[in-house]
Amino acid sequence: MKAIVGSGFSRTKMACFAAVVAAALLAWQKPVRAQLDFDIVGFWDQPALGTVLSAGSGVAAIFGFEEDSTERADGPDLVDYLGIPLNAEARARALAYDGALLGVPEHACMRHPSTYSFWGPARLRIESDLDPNLDVVDYKVSGTFRRADRTIWMDGRPHPSKYAPHTWAGFTTGEWRGSTLVTNTTHIKWGWIRRNGTPSSDQATVTTYYTRNENVLTVTWIVNDPLYLTEPYIKSVDFIAAPRGATPSTFGVEPPDRGGNLFAECFSREEIARPDQHYVPHYLPGENPFVGETAKRLGIPVEATLGGAETALPEYKDKLKK
Amino acid sequence: MTRRTLRTYAGSGFSRTILAAAVVAMTCASAHAQSPTEIAPDPAVEVIKVQGNVWMIAGAGANIAVQAGSQGIVVVDTGAGAMSDKVLAAIRTISSRPIRYIINTSDAPQHVGGNAALGTPRAATGLDRGATPNVIAQENVYTRMTRLGPDGKPAYPSDAWPTDGYYAPRRGMIFNGEAIDIIHMPKAFSDGDSIVYFRGSNVLVTGDIYTTTNLPMVNRANGGTYAGVLAALRSMLDIAVADDLAEGGTYLIPGHGRISDAADLVEYHDMAYIIRDRVKKLADGGKSLQEVKAARPVLGWEGRYNQPGWTVDMFLEAIYPEFAKAPAPPARRGGR
Numbered sequence: 121m122k123a124i125v126g127s128g129f130s131r132t133k134m135a136c137f138a139a140v141v142a143a144a145l146l147a148w149q150k151p152v153r154a155q156l157d158f159d160i161v162g163f164w165d166q167p168a169l170g171t172v173l174s175a176g177s178g179v180a181a182i183f184g185f186e187e188d189s190t191e192r193a194d195g196p197d198l199v200d201y202l203g204i205p206l207n208a209e210a211r212a213r214a215l216a217y218d219g220a221l222l223g224v225p226e227h228a229c230m231r232h233p234s235t236y237s238f239w240g241p242a243r244l245r246i247e248s249d250l251d252p253n254l255d256v257v258d259y260k261v262s263g264t265f266r267r268a269d270r271t272i273w274m275d276g277r278p279h280p281s282k283y284a285p286h287t288w289a290g291f292t293t294g295e296w297r298g299s300t301l302v303t304n305t306t307h308i309k310w311g312w313i314r315r316n317g318t319p320s321s322d323q324a325t326v327t328t329y330y331t332r333n334e335n336v337l338t339v340t341w342i343v344n345d346p347l348y349l350t351e352p353y354i355k356s357v358d359f360i361a362a363p364r365g366a367t368p369s370t371f372g373v374e375p376p377d378r379g380g381n382l383f384a385e386c387f388s389r390e391e392i393a394r395p396d397q398h399y400v401p402h403y404l405p406g407e408n409p410f411v412g413e414t415a416k417r418l419g420i421p422v423e424a425t426l427g428g429a430e431t432a433l434p435e436y437k438d439k440l441k442k
Numbered sequence: 443m444t445r446r447t448l449r450t451y452a453g454s455g456f457s458r459t460i461l462a463a464a465v466v467a468m469t470c471a472s473a474h475a476q477s478p479t480e481i482a483p484d485p486a487v488e489v490i491k492v493q494g495n496v497w498m499i500a501g502a503g504a505n506i507a508v509q510a511g512s513q514g515i516v517v518v519d520t521g522a523g524a525m526s527d528k529v530l531a532a533i534r535t536i537s538s539r540p541i542r543y544i545i546n547t548s549d550a551p552q553h554v555g556g557n558a559a560l561g562t563p564r565a566a567t568g569l570d571r572g573a574t575p576n577v578i579a580q581e582n583v584y585t586r587m588t589r590l591g592p593d594g595k596p597a598y599p600s601d602a603w604p605t606d607g608y609y610a611p612r613r614g615m616i617f618n619g620e621a622i623d624i625i626h627m628p629k630a631f632s633d634g635d636s637i638v639y640f641r642g643s644n645v646l647v648t649g650d651i652y653t654t655t656n657l658p659m660v661n662r663a664n665g666g667t668y669a670g671v672l673a674a675l676r677s678m679l680d681i682a683v684a685d686d687l688a689e690g691g692t693y694l695i696p697g698h699g700r701i702s703d704a705a706d707l708v709e710y711h712d713m714a715y716i717i718r719d720r721v722k723k724l725a726d727g728g729k730s731l732q733e734v735k736a737a738r739p740v741l742g743w744e745g746r747y748n749q750p751g752w753t754v755d756m757f758l759e760a761i762y763p764e765f766a767k768a769p770a771p772p773a774r775r776g777g778r
Contacts, residue, residue: 208741209742209743209744209745212738226679226708227688227708229684229686229687229688230687231687231689281488281490283488283490283500283501283505283699283701284490285700285701285702285703285706286700286706287689309706309709310706321746322654322706322746323746346745347745347746386686386687386688388684397680398679398715400712402712402715402716404719404720404723405737405739
């Protein structure tokens with residue numbers, strides 16, 4: 121440096137040179153900065169009157185049930201598959217679904233699978249594990265209904281063998297693309313994409329996009345199910361940063377004596393009278409009594425409530441009017 | 443239908459022609475049902491730790507369970523014969539101890555194909571002389587594997603035969619400090635099925651009664667029935683216990699496919715239960731086999747489980763006779 125100064129290199133020029141070098145270094149580091157700028161770690165709550173935005177009361181105020189309200193509490197209508205790109209196989213399974221299934225011990229405690237879970241009640245606690253260089257090894261996303269906590273592996277590891285067990289959360293890997301964390305989930309159990317018996321298979325995979333805009337985290341997920349869907353099924357949901365972790369107690373992890381564990385613990389027990397021990401409530405083809413109920417309420421043809429890719433398109437309304 | 447019943451029908455004026463037609467129809471229905479062919483082995487085998495002392499070797503035909511400890515090795519099923527070298531190599535990545543027991547869950551080719559290779563002293567111990575593994579199977583497996591065929595030769599060479607057939611409902615043993623239940627599942631995939639439960643490791647080996655690749659397989663020619671498959675699935679549900687929130691707990695090694703837990707078994711059982719009710723309703727309504735096929739009672743799972751060796755049609759042909767109404771009794775003629 122002395123040589124440079126001594127050779128007449130002005131302080132101003134030196135400052136400019138340093139600035140250029142610094143800028144180049146910053147530019148070179150941009151991918152890392154992007155990850156840091158858009159990290160998703162923290163507490164996230166569903167927008168709700170009672171928790172984040174303002175005071176309120178009732179179930180909606182507690183769990184943030186405003187968005188997609190038809191999915192909340194008791195859930196959507198039975199035999200309402202409007203807008204879901206089901207194929208004939210999925211429709212046959214959906215029409216066989218009897219809500220009493222949730223009352224048999226084998227089913228009572230099943231978790232919300234990754235094909236659905238962000239659409240259910242959720243208060244997210246997202247944490248990360250770092251390696252010695254402070255690079256993210258994984259994110260842990262917990263707080264969805266019944267705690268099918270999702271680990272998002274960021275270290276480039278491969279997905280497991282086809283012989284590995286499937287879980288409700290599945291196996292997830294991720295990468296940052298600009299400001300969006302994109303993840304790929306495989307190895308998911310048989311489950312559902314809507315809480316009215318609309319099925320998902322164990323061949324389904326889920327691509328999830330975590331996009332942060334300041335204090336809003338938008339999660340968009342796309343279910344690809346070669347067995348049951350003719351096209352990808354896309355859903356999204358918003359979460360709001362809850363930096364106090366307020367979310368009275370981080371949804372579903374309170375001790376039992378405080379009554380907050382309803383969504384995180386479950387003990388299966390007899391809830392309905394069963395003709396035999398491993399009874400499976402279901403409807404035989406042509407016998408589902410709820411076919412037409414939603415259609416009647418909405419004043420649309422029954423065919424529309426049975427879903428299919430076409431029913432998701434705006435043009436379908438025109439077809440119905442004809 | 444016994445000979446006496448036949449005589450009674452004939453004597454009561456039941457037309458011999460109709461009777462003969464009914465017998466032929468029933469025989470054809472039964473003969474038409476083909477036996478399942480298992481899915482082909484993968485080119486490579488994989489070793490996956492399940493839990494406790496139990497591993498699964500996959501890709502060698504039927505799945506193979508290996509329990510290893512200081513006393514040696516128990517192998518449940520031995521894979522396709524052509525894969526034995528790879529299976530032995532895979533076992534040696536788990537333990538260098540001798541193979542002491544082989545248990546066969548049925549006599550299906552991919553479950554007993556490696557018996558001869560794994561059952562030799564060299565395979566079992568790495569030495570030319572030494573203890574030969576005990577090969578345990580339900581006695582009907584033993585009977586079938588030793589039965590002479592039309593060519594005067596047994597179905598399998600003698601070095602593949604079970605050496606220890608059991609006929610009680612259950613055989614228990616303790617090995618490597620772990621209680622092992624070998625439980626007969628009557629008339630399920632066949633009449634010689636066993637499931638094997640490693641109590642300490644909490645791993646259940648199901649044989650071909652439960653797979654994640656096929657519709658329930660029923661080998662009618664070997665005494666299998668759909669009712670027996672359902673009963674066996676229920677027995678397994680009674681053994682398997684899910685951990686918290688319906689995940690983990692008891693792990694299952696299926697005959698083919700991936701490692702499973704109780705929730706996966708529930709899904710499979712529910713499918714079998716629903717299909718049974720659908721086929722029963724159609725058969726009770728007098729539908730023929732062709733009409734049942736046309737009604738597609740497997741819709742919902744066809745794409746997932748239809749396999750070349752065990753198609754939806756083969757499955758329906760196998761189970762339909764259990765639901766089809768028996769021939770109507772002969773009309774009684776007026777009294778004397």
